[in-house]
Amino acid sequence: MSALGRLVPDRLDGYTLRLFAPPLAFALGTLLLAQMLERLLRLFDLAASTGADLTAIMRMAGNLLPHYLGLAIPTAFTAAIFMAVARLGDNSELDVMLGTGRSIVRIAMPYFGVAALLCGFNFYLFGYLQPMSRYDYHVAVNDALQAGWDARVEDNRFVNAGQGFRLSATKVGPDGRTLEGVFVQRRIDGDEEITTAKHGLLKPSADGRRLLLELEDGTVVRESADKTASFLRFEQGLINADFTPAPPTYRARGESVRELTLRELWDGMHGRGAERDIPVRKLAGEFHGRLARSLLLPLLPLLALPLGMASKRGKRAPGVVFACLALLALNHALQFGESMAESGRAAALIAVWLPLVVFAVFVTWLFHGSLAWPGDNPVTRAIGAIESGFEGFGGRGGKKKKTA
Structure with missing residues (x-):
């Protein structure tokens, strides 16, 4: 079969995606709910202190959703691949696929396809939806704060x-x-x-x-x-003036770099568009940070697939913990790079993209290490060595105690 023929989607790809879709929906919903709960409590507290109604709370919560969605998608995508591949391994379906000549790279192709689609959505999410919804959230908070004057007066209060x-x-x-x-x-x-x-x-x-x-x-x-x-x-x-409560008009959008779209950031970096009192370095740091996060998803199958293949019944915790730590470290590295670029201590191209390049090299090495022997990769070998060390230490301690 030609190389082009091997890339044509088949029934196994559909089956792989059917295993992948429920964990993705579950992980995404769980992460969004967990992140939103704490903020919802703060919004209810704000509403209680200002007299804002339930509609204002729902409006603020809806405007926060794109922000939390951008945080949840990479983690949910990685977790869904891990769970889907682990299930294939539990049912020995992965062994059957490999035994029929289907390569690990070919097994990963559906996940790369989904990653490409989500990558396009991320450009819209980070480039347009998030900055607009962030400004709308601040407008909604301003309206809620102004809702305290309901045309009722209290004693000796202005x-x-x-x-x-x-x-x-x-x-x-x-x-x-x-x-x-x-x-x-x-x-x-x-x-x-x-x-x-x-x-x-x-x-x-x-x-x-x-x-x-x-x-x-x-x-x-x-x-x-x-x-x-x-x-x-x-x-x-x-x-004869209207004492009906009416909140003052909120400021115009664009005073913060986080309220600017990708196009507005690009124009500002090159001296075009509306004039703003925002340094070019801040515009560049925000622009490259969003771009790097948008392009992250195609790298995640290289991390999740080897860890999912290596997981066995009762031994999934090390892979899950490692994947979470890797994503957490990358997120903090990108945030640190953005702050370095925005403060002018480093160029945005270096400070923001270097962590992503290092992550790309690492996950490529990890994926390549599992091609020769599926289920075995540098991470599992390192974890196995650590476990063996602890078992050996425990065994020596037990022998000494028995001898005494």
Whole structure:
């Protein structure tokens, strides 16, 4: 059979992917749930302290999902390959495949195909979806923080009522809107207006769309920017401004490099696009960091497949632990490289890509080491040597104790 014919997907590839899909979905769901739970507790606490509703919490949680998805995909992908290959080994199906002349590289081809698809999705995730959702999350948090002013006033506390108004009352009724000892301050364009009244009431307008402040027995003092002052007393008054709560507009997107798309990062690195007060080194560190994480997935089958083939019943823990440690070390190395590049202590091409190149060399060596003898690789040999050392140490200790 020609080399091209061997690359054509067949029924064994479909069977391999059917074994792979459930562990991938399970691992991805579990990791997302584990990561989101702690943040959800913090969001509920934020909502409880600000008075935000459940819709705001769901909006914030939804905007966090792309961030946690980017963290979960590499780990879930590696774990799914490991579990699928280990199951093939448990049922001796792997031995049958190898016995019919199917090479380990050919067995790995479906996983490389999935990795290529996920790699394309990662470009969209890291390049566009994450920066947009991160900004939307901050907008949602700002809206939740501003939800604390619900047009109800507490005794002797100043509240920002919007449109330049600050409102306070010495005594407030049970409804939070019947006021005594009212103090209202408003500053706009250098002009200041202070209104005091014995009684006040926050009440809806005739059309029910606005909230107005009705006052009794009060005074108004106005001071303009040129220090001209005026004084007015009244028995009945109405501040015909809308006291309906409305959060201020949040800042524009792009003040942080993490809110910029890959295209915007690239344009900023080359002096194009919108002008921002962000150093080029920070733009470069973020750009190369996202690119490196997007291209990571095709390397993961080289790590998971040898460890999965080497796992046997009751002896999977070493492979799982090693895979987790390898991914954790790579993640921290990439973060360290990004910080080095953003601080200007190293070029982004070296600081960010060197850890990925080292990881690629290591997993290629690991995969190549398992081709001659499936189930045997440098990691399993090292783990076996460590176990033998501990068993030998324990055996010598036991003999000495028996002799004594």
